[in-house]
Amino acid sequence: MYRVILLNDNYSTMDFVIEVLMKVFRKSLEDATKIMLNIHNNGQEICGVYTHEIAITKVAQVRNMARAKNFPLKAIIQED
Template sequence: MSETNPKTRSDTALCDKQETAEPPLYRVLLLNDDYTTMEFVVKILQDVFRKPHDEATKIMLSVHRHGTGLAGVYVKQIAETKCATVHRLARAEGFPLRCAMEPE
């Protein structure tokens, strides 16, 4: 009886490489209002979106001047969680700050 070496077996099937698509990305936007303080928007950008102070300030100014500011681009579940976190923290502080997401 002959022995087979598992490393050299020719009948072993090779798995075809399956192409995997990248998940769709979503832009998370902060929306301007007349009540939320600029300081709170900067704090949200630092705490929720992990932006450094200088970048958070630039985004906040975009929100203030143009009505929206891009907080980040994420896969859908993370974008949804970030928006929900922004809404929860804003409501807890009595601010009407809104966050929206749109496909990239």
Template sequence: MGNHSTWSHTEGQTKARHAEALQPPSMYNVVLNNDNYTPMEFVIDVLQKFFSYDIERATQLMLTVHYQGKAICGVYSAEVAETKADQVNRYAKDNEHPLLCTLEKA
């Protein structure tokens, strides 16, 4: 009997550790930040190219960036969010625009 209670206790600890290990990944908001130089058309292009928004939704988000200073473009796991932000920032730089894409923990 002593062995069974030890086994049950160990099994419970393993289940608890396994449940902790299966927590969903942290999620991050990918945010476009307003500046006074990047053309609105370029922001719409970015939203369509990197976030797959149609023209109407991309225009709405661009206006949010313009009037509110920033807009969340999507919520992703850390690796995907970092990749998207890096792609946008590189694309903006390559096109000589100061548009900045950042991450915020969701």
């Protein structure tokens, strides 16, 4: 299994990060807000744990959403 981790940056808006968490990771508004604040305060946060293929897909979805909005938001995978 693999953790998908979102990394903080100084450009992606909090609203955009919440949108990504809700659309890509299917988080509720409350959970997405908590995760976003952890990313903002701690530099990164785990968004979910998935099989390798699903984790890679989630990272690609984050990258595509960020590129479409010209944000540098980045997701990485890490073996659990």
